[in-house]
Amino acid sequence: MYGVFALQGSSNATTILRTCVLSSVMSIACEVSAAEDIQFNTDILDLNDRTNIDLSQFSRSGFILPxxxxxxxxxxxxxxxxxxxxxxxxxxxxxxxxxxxxxxxxxxxxxxxxxxxxxxxxxxxxxxxxxxxxxxxxxxxxxxxxxxxxxxxxxxxxxxxxxxxxxxxDEGVPGLLVDYNLTGQSINQRNTASRTGLTGNGTFGANAGPWRLRADWQGRVEDEATNRGKSLEWSRFYAYRALPSIQSRLTLGQNYLYSDLFDSFRFTGAALNSDDSQLPPNLRGYAPEVVGVAKTNAKVTISQQGRVLYETLVAAGPYRIQDLNDAVSGSLDVRVEEQDGSVNSFRVESSSIPYLTRPGTVRYKLASGRPSGLHDGGQGSLFGAGEFSWGVSNGWSIYGGGISDNNYTALSLGVGRDLLAFGALAFDVSRATTTLQDDTLSGNSYRLSYSKNFEEYDSQVTFAGYRFSEKNYLSMSEYLNARRYGGQLGGSKSLYTATFNKHFRDVGLSAYLTYTDQSFWDRPNSQRWNLSLARFFNMGSVKNMNASLSMFRNQERNQRTGTQSNNTGMFLSLTMPLGRSGTLTTSANSSQNKNTYSARFNDQLDERSNYQLAVSNTSVGGYLSHAADHADLSLSASLQENNHTSLGMSARGGATLTPYGGAAHRSAGTGGTRLMIDTSGVPRVPVRGYGRPTRSNAFGKAVIADVNSYLRTAASVDLESLPANVEATQSVTQLTLTDGAIGYRTLDVIAGHKAMVLLRLSDGSVPPFGGTVKNEKQQETGIVNDGGSVYLSGIRPGEKMVVSWGGAERCTLVVPANLPVDGLASALDLPCQMVIPDNAASASRIRLPNTEITPS
Missing domain, CATH: 3.10.20.410 (PapC, N-terminal domain)
Structure with a gap:
């Protein structure tokens, strides 16, 4: 048996020894009495001393010592x-x-x-x-x-x-957090002034019990030859907590009105909303997405009423942003800044799908406070708002609500119908009455929305809707703008919006279409549509080739200048695999009366790093992204015709501090839910959630930021990447965290040398076969074999370990402070000093992990 243990001890000696011992014990059991006492025939064991065996822990089926x-x-x-x-x-x-x-x-x-x-x-x-x-x-x-x-x-x-x-x-543990998203760009062009800028946004926060305190910030620093400026502003101060008993979320402070019936605006007050994220995934709501095509490496900024919601660098070509929060509603402003200096802006409507509610349940949203602008404080008087949706039966839902202050009142009532095989349909009517400068305006607004997943045709209408508003109908935000600027600023007349997906599986073709058309009573219309076609195919020995076509048109009114801008373009590409993991893409892009032809090569440097090299008829450039332990980093650079150069960099990350320690980390989103993993104080241990792994810091702490609220999350040690002297005895943990929580879990990791050790008691005898060895952290590091031999893991110089048998700690061994330089290739011969009880009474007591009891 000594030979077998020594041969296989290099991988996970503790597990192997435990398995061998248990297997041997079970194989020699010969009789089980009515009281489930088990007797063993030890004569069949190949041991030098059959009398020195401790099998007490196996003598009763399923028995665990108290x-x-x-x-x-x-x-x-x-x-x-x-x-x-x-x-x-x-x-x-x-x-x-x-x-x-x-x-x-x-x-x-x-x-x-x-x-x-x-x-x-x-x-x-x-x-x-x-x-x-x-x-x-x-x-x-x-x-x-x-x-x-x-x-x-x-x-x-x-x-x-x-x-x-x-x-x-799990509400998590108390803690502090800071998350950031920084983007820097430098653009230089011959005969014109160079431009350098740094923009950023993020969140400071604190958690105490179920409460989450947050402060959102955004800022910029711009440096041009003739213009320099910088700004830093706090976009929101607020606190919130989950109320699981009523599946709701309470928010206090500065917030935005999140409504399925009325438009969004900023206010200071309180809100109590039914929280769909607390429902099972198949019952949750709809989140908006932003799609488009970038001519070059570009920065995409998504904001709402001046508050930055999302900012990122994207590589040249089509992009699709799908990780916006599903609480976002209303109009979103999208700004695409190309590295050639051009800017493309458009607006995306994020209205939700038909307002249906499960039978027998009521969903609601309540808010009260004072409207407040991001830059100029209060804008209106105290208001109150509320809405509900009631699932009347298995097919019908009734919903409605109202919003009012001293000079504005709006009421809405609607009905939703689940048409089963024909989709879901909802219709509502809103009436608003507004008083402006002793002039009273009243008008109606009508909305129809539809959603359907045509499974038999591999197609889906994610959302399709139409809204028509009379000229004297003003939304709450339009009313607030009219009070601020004076006069009526042109309300919305009609709005069409649709999103459609279709798969043609027989030919391997998929289609994606989005369309928005909005008209106003006294200003130009805006229109936006995007059509994407993609097909995977094989050509001879080349497999998994992809051809795609994207066409788009943006017709928008510039919010600053008031002028109308039109941008129509087309992007055609062919992608084929090249090398072990790389892809080569050739493309043609036509936009703003310019034609560009390019070739791009994408590949992975490793699991954490990706890069892209691009060349076109007007430029050369590159893009690199790297998932470091402390931040997600990206770098882009390009050289264009006329000596036009540009450089962009971004970093997204954060830091979390709890009573158990702290760590810097990557950040999936600002202020969101995260999980701190304690690797038993062992550094450089790779752990992962759903994304790329991250390594624990010098204090044995790592933070996983890709955690979904109210969904079961698993975190694990990446066993394939463990350092040679590290062993994970517990490699997986699971938990479900509430929104914004800082979870904390410990994974049992042992670090140190591994070696065969020969134990000797002070009287020259050896510990019995089956005894267990534990370190100072009560981690089991080995099981005693024949003749006092034990394969130990996690050996650290100068550490004290305890050997137990018969249900009690019997002796202690001390690892030498100076271990052999040869890496413990030979067995260590260590004395084990018997534990001497403090008094006679203590001799009859049994010490167990974290407790001490007297057996009956």
Whole structure:
């Protein structure tokens, strides 16, 4: 057996030894009595000393010595975070042991309310009596440090894949955070002034219990030969928290009105909204997306009423931004700044799909406060707003609402119908009455919206809608602008919008179309459409080729100059694989009466880095992105005709500080939900969520920012990239975090040398076969083999380890401060000093992890 253990100990000696010991023990069991006592025939073991064996932990089937143990909890197939589980002798079996399910653990089971009232308890109400839930089974397994709980599914609240009921949600730990998104550009052109600028936005925040405190900022620094300027402004100060009992979110401070009936505007006050993100994924709402084509490496900025929502650098070619928050509503301003200095601006309507609600439920949104501009403070008097949607039956929904202040009132009422195979349809009517300078204006607005997924035709109308407003109908934001600037500023007349997807699987073709047409009563119309066609195909030995065509037209009114701008273009490309992971794309672009022909090569440097090299008839350039542990970085550069040069850089990241430590990290979004992983203080351990891995810092902390709120999140150690002297005994954790939470979990990681060790007691004997060795962190590092040999992992110079058998700590060994330079290629011969109890009474006590109890 010594040879087998030594041969395989290089990978995960603790696991292998544990498996071997358990297998051997089970194979020699020969009799199980009625009391489940197991007797062993040790004569078949190939041991030098068959009398020096400790198999007490295996002598009773499923028996766990009374005490408190850190264990993962698995409910059916769901794994909960590690918790401390107590095992006590039950009243009817003083020699037995039973897991104690505390009230806090029972809350995480997700039981239906009618089952909670049936629960019975034992040990003075401290532990759940599992007999009160027929069919419930609870078993502990020390070999995997897991408590297995089996429950009939009919007892549990509704759950879906990767979604847990509110009883399992985690509010996270207290902490501070700062997130940032910085973009810098430098443009130089012969005979004109050079331009250099730095823009940024981000969030400062603090978490305390269920409350999230946030402060959003945005700023810029511009430097031109004749014009220099800089600004820094706070766009929002606010606090919010989730109210899971009513599936809502409460927000206090500066906010934007998020409404499905009325337009959005900024205000200071309070809002209580039904939060669709707390629902299962298949019941959640619609999030807007922005699509377009960039002529060069460009900066795309998405804002609403002056507040920057999203900013990023994109490579030349088509782009599609889909990770906007689904709480965003109303009109979005999109600004595309090309590296040749040209700017393209357009507006995207983010109206939601038909307003339908599940049968028997009511969704609502309430808000009250005072309208406030981003730059000039208060704009109006105190207002109140509210809306609701009621699922009357399996097919019908009724919705409506109102908004009012001293001089403005708007009411809306509508009905929605699920047409089943024919999609979903909604129709509503709004009436607004406005008083401006002793002049009263009244008008109606009518809206029709439709959504349908045609599965049999592989096509989907994501959203299609039409709205018509009478001339005297003013929205709340139009009313506020009229009060500020004076006069009536031209309300919206009509708005058409549609998004359509279609797959032609027989020919491998997919189509995507968006269309928006908006007209006004006293200013030019605006129109925008984008059509994308793509087809994958093979040509001879070249596989997975792709041909795509994008056509677009933007007709917009410039918000600054008031002039009308038209931009029509077309982008045609052919992409083919080149090399092991690269792609070569040739394209033709026609926009603003200019034709460009280019070739681009994209490839990965590694899992974290991507690059693009581009050449065209007017320029050469490159684009590089890198996912560092502390930030997402990108760099773009180009040289164009007429000695026009440009350089762009961006960095997106953040830092999080908790009572358990802090770390800098990448940031998926500003102020969002994140998870801090503690790798037991071991640095450079690669951990990952759903994206690229990140490594723990010098203090053993790493933050994963790609975490979805109210969805079950898994974080794990990347075992394939572990350093040679690091071993993960617990590599995966799961949890569900509320919006904006800072989660905290510890993964059991052992760092240090690995070697075969020969243990000797002070009297010359050796610890018995089956004894366990633990380090100072109570991590099991080895199991004693024949003759006192044990393959230890996580050996650190000068560290003290404890050897246990017979249910108690028996001796301690100290690792030499100066380890051999040869990397512990030879076995270490270490003395193990017997543990001397402080008094006679303590000799009868058993020390277990994190507790001390007296056996019955």
């Amino acid at each position: 005490g408190i143990y850190p264990m993962q909890v698995q409910i059916n197939t769901l794994v909960l975070p590690e918790q401390h589980i107590a095992f006590y002798p039950p009243d009817d079996d003083p020699k037995g042991s039973q897991a104690c399910l505390s009230a806090s653990l029972v809350d995480q089971l997700g039981l239906k309310s009618n089952k909670v009232t049936q629960l019975a308890w034992w040990k003075d109400g401290e532990c759940l009596d599992i007999r009160s839930l027929a069919g419930m089974e609870v078993n502990g397994d020390l070999s995997t440090s897991t408590l297995y709980i089996s429950l009939p599914q009919a007892y549990l609240e509704y759950s879906a894949q990767n979604w847990d009921p509110p009883s399992r949600w």
